[in-house]
Amino acid sequence: MKQRGFSLIELVVTMAVLALVLFATAPSIGAWLDNSRIRNAAESLQIGLQTARSEAVGRNQSISFYLVSLADPGVMDNSCALSASSGSWVVSAASPDTHCANAPSTSVAPKIVLKRAVGDGGGKVKVSGLQADGTTGGTTVTFNGFGRVVNADPIARIDITGPNDGAAYRNLQVRITSAGAIRMCDPHVPADSTDPRKC
Template structure:
């Protein structure tokens, strides 16, 4: 009776074919993972902005959302400084610069409500904002400060020459917070991902 199985040659050919398929798929898998990190970071920023707005309404007082940079992007500590190029954030009543490790409190400055590091969303992204902070009032509206309020955050990949699904978060003066895709053409007026001009 003959026994069936793989010969050494068949095994080597099978492994070579699998290695070739894996090598061809790796760039796509890497870009997919980068796009997932971009989405996770953007959603974390959007959720933080919405949480700051909700807390301002709940407390009936001004509450701010701050973008902060850290010495170690995965650890919220007192090395933090306000930044327009970081995905780490703090929600507090006053500036958390140099006090990001403070415990959440309703009485002790900077009266931190919540905080997140960019690594919570996976890291490996580039964040660029037009300002490092935005303050919401008790009606959920942005407190007017000419040129001194965050209205837009761009989240992109870090590798040059790679086609990413970049995302953006817009904040309007009325306090609306919306995530959109800046790559959707302006002619696609029915596409919900469109970064349309927000009503002021």
């Protein structure tokens, strides 16, 4: 009777080949995961900004988008504080500072509409909310009933970058114009390009 199965030599050779393949692809898998986190964080921020603008227009009242830092990036609790360097955000009628755990409400301050912790898929990324000068940090952008930006020193741009300096990531930006237009763009695309992803 003929025996079936793998010999020890076949098993060792298969394991060696698998180890070489994993060793060769590990760096690209890590970069791919970081780029996915950058994309997730950028899309989350864009959704928050669009929600703030559409709620302001729908309610015909000022609604703001706030960047907030959290003690635990995955938990929206009352440890939150306004921060230009966090990917967590709150859409509300008033500042959510120390009130981020409040449930959404149209009557209880700060009248939260929607909130998202950066740990919900966009963790380990670096986020910088910037005013129109491109260097001063910004934490808030407020939209009025016409969908226009009305607060002093609003966020004009949010940069989303990877966790390690010097690494080649597909970094993204979310830009907000004074007229209230919100778009995600790729800062690596040349400005003179016809590519619609350019900033």
